[in-house]
Amino acid sequence: MANFETVEVTTDLLIVGGGMAACGAAVEAAYWAKKNGLKVTLVDKAAVDRSGAVAMGLSAINQYVGLKDGKNTMKDYVDYVRNDLMGITREDLVFNIARHVDSSVHLFEKWGLPIWKDEKGDYVHEGRWQLMINGESYKVVVAEAAKNAIGNENIYERVFIVGPIMDGDRCVGAVGFSVREEKFYVFKAKAVLVAMGGAVHVFKPRSSGEGLGRAWYPPWNSGSSAYFTLKAGAEMTCQEVRFIPVRFKDAYGPVGAWFLLFKSRATNGFDENYMETRKPELEKWLPYGKVKPVPANLRNWLMMLDVQEGKGPIFMRTEEAIGKIASSAGDEKAAKKKLKELESEAWEDFLDMTISQAILWAATNTAPEEKASEIAAAEPYFIGSHSGASGAWVSGPKDVAPKEYFWGYDCMSTVNGLFCAGDASGASSHKFSSGSHAEGRIAAKAAINYVVDHPDAVKVDGATIEAMKKEILEPLNTYAQFSNKTVTADVNPDYILPKMFMFRLQKIMDEYAGGVSTGFTTSKKLLEKGLELLAFLKEDSLKLAAPDLHELMRCWENVHRMWQAEAHVRTLLFRDETRWPGYYFRADKPSLDNKNWDAFANCKYDPNAKKWEMIKRPIIRVYKEAGEHELLGG
Amino acid sequence: MPSYVLVDKCDGCKALDKTACQHICPNDLMVLDKAKMKAYNREPEMCWECYNCVKICPTQAVEVRGYADFVPLGATVTPMRSTDSILWTVKFRNGSLKRFKFPIRTTQEGKAEPNGGFATHDDLNGPTLSTEPAALGLDKVATL
Numbered sequence: 140m141a142n143f144e145t146v147e148v149t150t151d152l153l154i155v156g157g158g159m160a161a162c163g164a165a166v167e168a169a170y171w172a173k174k175n176g177l178k179v180t181l182v183d184k185a186a187v188d189r190s191g192a193v194a195m196g197l198s199a200i201n202q203y204v205g206l207k208d209g210k211n212t213m214k215d216y217v218d219y220v221r222n223d224l225m226g227i228t229r230e231d232l233v234f235n236i237a238r239h240v241d242s243s244v245h246l247f248e249k250w251g252l253p254i255w256k257d258e259k260g261d262y263v264h265e266g267r268w269q270l271m272i273n274g275e276s277y278k279v280v281v282a283e284a285a286k287n288a289i290g291n292e293n294i295y296e297r298v299f300i301v302g303p304i305m306d307g308d309r310c311v312g313a314v315g316f317s318v319r320e321e322k323f324y325v326f327k328a329k330a331v332l333v334a335m336g337g338a339v340h341v342f343k344p345r346s347s348g349e350g351l352g353r354a355w356y357p358p359w360n361s362g363s364s365a366y367f368t369l370k371a372g373a374e375m376t377c378q379e380v381r382f383i384p385v386r387f388k389d390a391y392g393p394v395g396a397w398f399l400l401f402k403s404r405a406t407n408g409f410d411e412n413y414m415e416t417r418k419p420e421l422e423k424w425l426p427y428g429k430v431k432p433v434p435a436n437l438r439n440w441l442m443m444l445d446v447q448e449g450k451g452p453i454f455m456r457t458e459e460a461i462g463k464i465a466s467s468a469g470d471e472k473a474a475k476k477k478l479k480e481l482e483s484e485a486w487e488d489f490l491d492m493t494i495s496q497a498i499l500w501a502a503t504n505t506a507p508e509e510k511a512s513e514i515a516a517a518e519p520y521f522i523g524s525h526s527g528a529s530g531a532w533v534s535g536p537k538d539v540a541p542k543e544y545f546w547g548y549d550c551m552s553t554v555n556g557l558f559c560a561g562d563a564s565g566a567s568s569h570k571f572s573s574g575s576h577a578e579g580r581i582a583a584k585a586a587i588n589y590v591v592d593h594p595d596a597v598k599v600d601g602a603t604i605e606a607m608k609k610e611i612l613e614p615l616n617t618y619a620q621f622s623n624k625t626v627t628a629d630v631n632p633d634y635i636l637p638k639m640f641m642f643r644l645q646k647i648m649d650e651y652a653g654g655v656s657t658g659f660t661t662s663k664k665l666l667e668k669g670l671e672l673l674a675f676l677k678e679d680s681l682k683l684a685a686p687d688l689h690e691l692m693r694c695w696e697n698v699h700r701m702w703q704a705e706a707h708v709r710t711l712l713f714r715d716e717t718r719w720p721g722y723y724f725r726a727d728k729p730s731l732d733n734k735n736w737d738a739f740a741n742c743k744y745d746p747n748a749k750k751w752e753m754i755k756r757p758i759i760r761v762y763k764e765a766g767e768h769e770l771l772g773g
Numbered sequence: 774m775p776s777y778v779l780v781d782k783c784d785g786c787k788a789l790d791k792t793a794c795q796h797i798c799p800n801d802l803m804v805l806d807k808a809k810m811k812a813y814n815r816e817p818e819m820c821w822e823c824y825n826c827v828k829i830c831p832t833q834a835v836e837v838r839g840y841a842d843f844v845p846l847g848a849t850v851t852p853m854r855s856t857d858s859i860l861w862t863v864k865f866r867n868g869s870l871k872r873f874k875f876p877i878r879t880t881q882e883g884k885a886e887p888n889g890g891f892a893t894h895d896d897l898n899g900p901t902l903s904t905e906p907a908a909l910g911l912d913k914v915a916t917l
Contacts, residue, residue, distance in 0.1 A: 166887045170903040174895065185799045194799040195823035207910035238900075238915040242891075242908035249889030251880030275859050276877040280885060288887035297801075318801055319791075348842030351818040352775065352800075358819050359800045389843045487875050490861050494850055495822040498839040501848035501865045536900055538916055549900075580902050588897055689801055689815070761917060 143323040150180035151590045153328035155300050157183030158191020159572045160334035160561025162285035163579030169288035171587040182295040187282045197274040198491040199265050201571035203244050204237050220569045222430040225718050230761040231535035232567035239577040250280045266399035274491045298324050299692045301611050303371040310371050310557035311597035314607050318688045323608050327599050330556045330586040337522030337562035338362030338703040342654045343645035344518050355384050355391040355517045361696035362703035364563035373552035374532040374743045376565040379710035381519035382527035388513035392496025396488045403460035407450040417441035435526040439721030455514045457507035518655050523562040530565025541759040548589050550582035558582045614694040618684035634684035637693035647672045653723040662727040666712045713753045714740040775820030778812050782834035785810035794826035828854045
């Protein structure tokens with residue numbers, strides 16, 4: 140019987156996670172905590188220096204509004220995000236992040252992140268909202284500021300948080316375990332800020348052998364934010380929105396620099412540009428089909444139509460793009476110099492953030508200036524950033540949000556004391572690394588404000604904690620009890636190991652909820668069958684077994700994924716239309732239904748009644764004058 | 774395989790309570806075999822090839838071999854990371870070699886000042902974050 144020592148940590152604000160949003164939260168929280176005599180604690184399942192989605196580095200900052208330069212307005216940004224999400228966006232949240240994101244970027248630069256500058260000393264833009272960086276150490280630099288702000292003594296690394304501690308309708312802490320030693324952790328806090336990222340490996344990835352781990356988003360983002368907030372009883376939003384990035388095929392190298400900076404085209408196997416040949420298809424998805432830039436899912440969709448007709452492979456025309464830029468540089472000598480520069484920039488783009496793609500180029504003798512490379516749609520991911528939107532339904536800012544979207548504190552979920560940022564908060568897409576950091580700062584300031592308003596010590600029920608401890612450690616007991624029954628421990632009738640559990644989840648999602656193998660297509664009937672199979676999986680989650688602490692973490696990561704999956708399937712069923720072709724296609728409802736579904740599809744799990752509730756919420760814009768022309772940012 | 778460890782080079786980060794690769798791996802993959810005093814990747818199929826174990830290894834004992842299920846053999850990508858820059862050596866399957874050097878930070882390691890040197894204020898209630906509006910480069914935070 141596993142019986143770990145219980146370690147109790149009492150704090151004022153608990154930040155759960157260690158990525159960009161959590162680091163932003165740490166910096167801002169530390170400042171206000173010091174002024175108010177409060178304590179801030181951060182807990183991360185990995186090492187903060189290299190945890191989260193930016194662990195490897197990044198080659199661009201994808202959200203910079205540049206308000207100080209006066210080239211863009213707040214409305215420009217809000218229009219861009221709303222249109223990219225086919226209208227389903229909390230403008231108040233997007234506005235809030237956008238007005239603070241530039242200061243995060245300016246802080247990164249002060250902390251030591253090299254941002255590309257032109258000859259005038261201005262930032263080099265990859266696109267309208269994107270900046271080029273030398274970002275190998277982006278996370279290291281951001282983590283350093285966070286650590287310096289709250290102090291190493293307040294940071295717990297390698298502690299995996301499983302779920303929330305509740306006191307009625309208030310979140311008062313979190314429980315988990317060390318993945319290094321036999322210790323069970325109980326964090327008691329007056330406010331909890333969740334920033335544990337999105338979810339990868341809910342769907343079967345394209346590579347399922349050794350390359351299983353080469354997901355676009357990191358495999359360690361396992362749905363812990365979604366699980367935490369669902370189990371706290373928080374209302375969730377956009378759980379039907381999955382993001383499917385188009386990336387360089389197989390290794391998932393970034394395409395942003397190629398499309399935006401190098402102005403590359405993508406063409407099919409017959410040298411046709413699907414963005415031109417498939418233009419008439421966009422008419423079916425109005426008003427968003429005529430938006431500029433074309434929403435990411437519609438760009439995907441046009442490419443997928445080509446692929447379905449056997450017109451692949453799809454190529455990023457790197458050779459053409461580089462040739463064009465180099466030849467416009469002037470004489471032969473200038474062109475040669477430019478070519479060298481572009482070559483280095485192209486390789487850095489991968490080496491900074493997707494080293495696998497550099498290996499793949501080298502292994503296939505690919506010189507981008509000579510040979511085009513394949514691109515493809517990856518698999519579905521759950522993130523509150525990028526062109527994803529899934530996350531908790533949180534309060535907007537007092538001075539911007541309509542009253543329906545405001546309940547006291549920025550970024551607070553519908554559960555008291557539970558704040559969300561980054562991939563944990565929903566309907567505020569396109570925050571990327573910088574916007575996630577900014578949102579962490581916003582949420583942290585609000586959370587400290589909450590703690591100041593709610594100074595009394597929190598109540599934590601000892602019996603509940605003991606029950607949670609037993610439940611969390613159970614997979615170790617299951618393994619200890621049954622593993623000797625069979626000659627090899629991996630196949631055993633009394634339990635399921637976490638990897639096979641994950642594969643089972645992925646197969647269900649892939650085949651019933653519109654994964655890669657069905658061309659991202661599903662229907663009511665398929666989803667209902669999928670839910671039935673998920674119910675068996677949920678029952679079997681009680682038979683997960685773990686031989687050690689690492690596998691115990693894997694067990695709970697996969698339980699987290701399973702809850703993200705269920706929220707997704709239920710919301711796919713609820714939204715009775717196809718809103719985002721290119722992300723998923725409801726074959727039985729193959730078009731937009733703006734009359735009924737220009738609305739949020741929210742859901743909520745009641746942990747006491749063990750019941751799901753589906754909720755439709757209206758979209759209330761902050762720029763109220765919007766007619767259709769205005770709506771499109773025209 | 775993602776990352777693998779060379780027997781002859783790994784010394785298990787002797788005398789330390791955990792190895793450097795074990796400390797840094799974001800996915801908790803690197804682990805020390807205490808009998809052999811060698812580290813290894815226990816779950817190569819969950820490796821993102823983020824190279825953090827490669828970059829941090831004090832004896833250059835960790836390397837990466839591209840995922841066997843889609844990467845042809847024979848190429849290597851090798852970093853050498855210093856405090857302010859990183860040098861990459863890319864060896865192609867056909868033997869050709871490329872080398873790239875990029876800056877990684879502009880300040881001294883460890884010195885990141887949380888407020889970035891920007892002016893701060895005392896208003897906990899308004900929308901202005903601690904280093905704003907100075908860090909925005911504006912007079913005030915945007916409102917509707």
